[in-house]
Amino acid sequence: MNYRDSRRNCGPETATPIYVLKSPFNEKEEFLLNDGKRSDDRAPLEVRKMYFGVSNISQAKGSSYVELGSTKVVCGVYGPKEMAPSSIFKSTGQVLCEVKVAPFSSYVRRSPVPDRQVKELSMQVKDALEAAIILEEYPKAQIDVFLTVVEDSGGVLAACVTAASLALCDADIRMYDIVVAASVAWYNDRIYLDPSIEEEECIARAGERLATSKSSASSTEDELEGSNGSVTVALMPLYANGQVATMVMSGSVTAAKLQDGLDAALETCRKVYAIAKQVLIQRVSEAKLPEKLED
């Protein structure tokens, strides 16, 4: 941090995270172990265990909790309410989406002051939600969607989008469909579903190496000349036979591999959708109806 945060208790001027000395991740650039399993004991096309819950913030209109493996995201929805006076006039509704990432959510502590990655993440989630909410139903109103990432172990964007749309459903906001998201990674031409943070880091390092080896013409090793990258897809499975709300991709992937990966991601989205739907149906069937007023 270059400046002192006057509103928080600050530690010393400079402090070094312990993971500079000791990487939390497996340093080997190998995804698959000898038995064909990934480092967290999953098959390449196996997703992590997920848990969805709704109505868990007592003070919010709608709320949800999503776990993908050990990635944990909490979402609270407030509104629709009157638009903030400072905002630009719009005849349809507006979505305000803010993601907060807990300082302890990653191995290297994040500053509590929002950084660029977090702002970008908020924007990506907002884009996915604006496609799903029937904004015409809420003229001149604002819907606040606040997300807190409690632990980040990969697939944060996917977890945030799913959490936000569950919370919106819980808040009875009218939507075209539930948006659900899933992520897929390519490494050395193989497809891996739902990459963990360790795998995401590994792909990012491979991408960096590729960029440097391509820029230096003398490079001879071509072992990384495969598809390396990752994509997060947010899908509305039922609306108009399936519409993609957001797609964020990085890396370099051949067109054929891209198609395979996207198919796998969409298939996962449909599975996530089934779980999300089940959670919402359970919430509605268990809901207490407001007591009738006696005359």
Add this chain to the structure above:
Amino acid sequence: MAPLNSWEVIEPANYFKSFVDQSSRPDGRDWNTARPISVRVGSIGTAEGSATVRLGNTTIVCGVKAELCRPSLEHPTRGFVVPNVELYPCCSSTFKAGPPGEKAISTSQFLQRLLQNNEIIDYEQLCVVPNKWAWCLYCDILCLDYDGNLIDSSLLSLVAALLHLSLPTVNIDPDTEALSLSQKHTQKLTIKERPMSTTFAVYNSDIQLLDPSAADEAECGGEVSVVLMESGDVCSIRKTGGRQVGVLLPSAVSSGKVQGFISTAQSRLSGIHETLKEALELHASANRKEP
């Protein structure tokens, strides 16, 4: 969120009074009943120490991140502990987006002072090499659901997370002075005392509500927090707000009342410590099962 009652929306003060007049509160508790407490440690895998605390609906997560730094010149043999409370707008509509508000700042300050002014942590234990290397423990306390009584819940989560914390051992090469860390996190921090807080909301000079919810806090003029050590000795008392009460009834918090608060807090103490111990034992036995 519970369906809103129109009386509650239009006349919140009268609505609340109707409950208080019958010796109860809108959530069905009487004045001297606290909400159930649950504690879980080790819930965050990326933090070196962590704890989740629930007081009724109020949910607090505390995560401790350890970093290495240079000790300050004035205290060359001491490390740092930096508690910060974050009240994101996600947890309640009363908190705005942006930098921390007054409530978050004052609670952070309160916790900071509590740690510094009492023999709770051995700061010297946090020093690795005097004047060269020390641990800095960033304790970030996150509110996920705000239903009142931030002080009690954040203090409990901070103590539980510090008890759960384990640090890697630091080895220093005698020739190059290079640092290396052990693979396993095994070094536990000595916590000398486990301070616990009990908060009352002041409704008027006669009525004080134990463990206030968000609705209670909104209708009450101020709060009294009593922080006790495990022995029952008082280590901090904090009274905030109470303006409306103070002008009309100057004896709202008189010395007799303070004694009453302390004895109520002492009577709750063993139960809270028991819950904390159970959570730590549960975590320890779960760790033993998977080597």
